[in-house]
Amino acid sequence: MSTSLIETAKHLVAAPGVVHTTLLFISVVHRLWDYLHLVHAPRYPGEPAPLHPDVLAFLSNTVIPESFLDRTAEVRNLWDILRAEIPTWKGPLLEAEVDELLRKHGPLYNLGAYMLLPPHRTCVNPSCANVGSKLGKHYLTEARLYTLRNGVLPVYEVPLYCKHCKTRYRYAYSVNEAKQDSSHRVYYTTIPRRYIHAQSASFLEDRFFENLTCSAHVSTTNLARSYNSDLGQTENMLQTSLSTNILQSTVLDGFFLHALLRRAQRHDIPLEIAHRGVEQSHRFEGALHQFNTLMAGTGQPFYAHACHGCFKIFLHPETGQLQFIRAVVTDGVTIGHPCCRVAGCQNELMSNKDHFCGEHHALRNQCLVRGCKANAEPGRITCTEPSHRAREEAHIKASEPALLDLNRRLLSDGVPTSARRHATSLSTQHRDLSVQKAGGSGLTLEFARSTTHHDQLATFGCGVIITRMSMHHNEGVSSVKDFLKRVFPYPWLLPTHIFYDHACGLLQHLRAQKDRFFDMVRLVVDVFHARNHHKDDGDTFCNNHTNPALCPELLLADGKWTINSSVAEQTNVWYGAFQAITREMSMARFNFFLDEMVSLRNEWFIGELERAGKQPFLLDFSAAESEWRQAHPQSL
Template sequence: MLCPPHTTCVEPSCPKPGTKLGNLYATECRIFTLRRGVLPARNISAACRYCQTRYHYAFSVKQPKQPDSKRVYYQQTLAYVHAQTATYVEDSVCRFFENLISSAHASTTNLARSYNSDLGRTPTTMKTRLSHEISRSIVLDAFFMHALLRRARRYGNRLELTHRGENEHRFDAAMDAYNLIMSGTGQPQYAHACLDCFKIFEDPETHELRFMRGGTTDGVTIGHPRCRIEFCRIPLRSMKDKLCPTHVHLGDRCLAHNCDQKASHGHITCDKPAHRAKEEEHERGAEPAFMDLDRRLQKDGVSTHTPRRKATSTSTQHRSAPSQRSGAIKLDLARFWTHNDQLFILCCGIIISRTTFYHDEGVSSVAQFLRSTFPKPWLLPTHIFYDHACGLLQHLQTPVNATLFKFFSSV
């Protein structure tokens, strides 16, 4: 039995706090354990009749029938992590998955297969009406939930997730919030200092104690799909989308770069001759390879009659006319990706900050990243290593940045 940790209402907004919970309701669930396989269980929930807050094993929901209701997870550490509806994963299994993902770069699919073929098959495993096999989505949800719960406890917060809607997007808001914190001073190892990244030495001239702390900033080329609207940073609802939910109404817009006109019916561009010519050029380029070879041979005056292949038809000859280039016009056909994930790494290898660069890794973007990572001058390291250090140093020495970055001894 998985029962709520409270027997009385602890909701602060309840008109009668401390009321004994009632209206018990039981649902069938399953628990994926590390040493006992898959266990059948029942999740018992209870509700307060005054504030209509229903308490479950892992969370409580105030007025769960409302479309904007929130799940508020308890701060205390529980033995089982609520991964999906009717699915719980033991805390030790979540740590096992985290270690393999971090150290062995194991995929969630391989983790699910390994668990189903080994850990999930034990002599004490009891049959349940629910499937006794773990899926990759359960592994991924358990991984995210376990990480979010630990991060919320570290900050002394209570994790809140949406109660209704798709489970696929339930973690989005919380993950975005913590990723935003990580782009500044929110890394738990932010104040890290060891003998490899922090050196204390005696000045040979003044005999005073000084220190040296260095780090490297660089971009990791890990692109993520993004909205194709310029300077939009709203995340996509699905990896298959090309527009975010805010700009999805622009899906019928002309695909010529920086064109705001609507595309004509049956076309991907508007009625502008240059844009339509670029579309036709793209269509000609998508023809089969043999037709493209015929076009090239005829352009060079080489006969297309070969023993293996007959002459092309008149329609092919019509297509083989040399294409008319439409200047510097570009069609936005491909998916748009973020440029890189920027990291700041201490000399010992500890990553103290990260953020996403959407367009480029210019010195102004790097300077803004350093400003958010080290908001106060005394937090700056004495040395920063960067592959375009000269340009970055010139940018940091401008009057706009001199106030914060004047403490640099080397870049």
């Protein structure tokens, strides 16, 4: 060991606290480095940057021990000696201790655990007459950062401003003419941001509980409750006007915003969201619709997936040529969102409490007897038709016994009843009751909102989900045909086999319609349903055309099936569990949320396939397209 190292070691042993103080000083300054150079940048190259007064006071009072006589002088000395090394410091940093120090004392000095600056120091607005000019007019905005490992941290956002084009640059986005009702936030989709600006004073880590929602179906309400009672419980938090509790809406907005940013990056398009003139709950609606359109059908990142579990290569026994199997399973899941009650209407509701969309809003005053088109009388739920009015009276009478019993309980306890308690409310504004029948006339009162019938899924034989789509009507073969054409819009994208529990009906429908789009695809009833499919009704079409036993390529030498055609049933269990979370979402949020859950699950599932040795990869359809076009020149 050299003499210099020995002497250094002796000094360290003699003053152990000095090492810790020096390392803590480096850690704090390293954390605040970008902010320091923003607020007190050198006037010319090579000039020593001054230390900001707030940072100087914070370091003097919290980092330097009280045993030093002149703590401020010690900070200045350390700054002069170490400032050149701190930007490129590769040694250890006391991150957890810095968090606690800034959590407890930072806000007293206008400092947060993180100072959230925009990524630009000069204007990058291409419409600015002085593009490239230096940004200024910084100010501090207090906020909260919700983390999974370090609890709730106080932070400050430090926006910058271009006086020439009036663009305000914030941590996550820029906004031009921010005071105008038509202003929009343009997010930095090409510059990774570590935190998600979920709401005005709330930031989240970028994958805040997303996988827990995906895998365990935990609602954002329960996530917020769990965080506030466990992970968010932090000692030494300086009390300010901002609450440390996270809101359910913050968790949900953070999820949607992070997912929107991911999709914008994937498609290499800008993400713009309304800045003013819109409520927070509707702020993302335009962007959600935009990216829902891009996702529909073929938009999932693993649309071209293949692996040893769903893509099989075999030697044809007659021709001796190599061939492949690419199998897909489709099935429906009972899950849906509120929709317009007019049959066939797919317009979005203005509010989830509405029964009709904007186009059919005038029908809200119709008589509630099923099939009746007349308007109800004011204060009534039925029209003047005597039988309809009788049905309304029967409904009122049916609700009276429970009301009278409750009133008797009040009287037995000596509690006076009021006229209001005897009145029967006919309002259905907040009801979500099932269709009600009373008496024996056969007339039905419809109180319930309408919901979409189900979601249709397409899944590879390995379990990776290709896509999903909400179906407004029942799972008829015509609807399934339209769904499959949307999933596989071109012939060269079609799989070799499609498993569907009513494949026989679909094939009959295609033949009746003279639709030859699926001629090169084997439509097969999945093995689970095939055993009892039309077993006793004398229908031989299914057995003669869609029986999986007709496809020897699907069988291995030992008699086992090479494709797991029951994978849809297993996937449905996972997918259907989101009903409780999504049932009150708008159409845009419903579709976006479930598409994102599918994407997150696929990411996880691909990792599982890799670990299982299935060697997942993405197909390149360009060769298949070229081959198909050469074989079908008449279709060009």
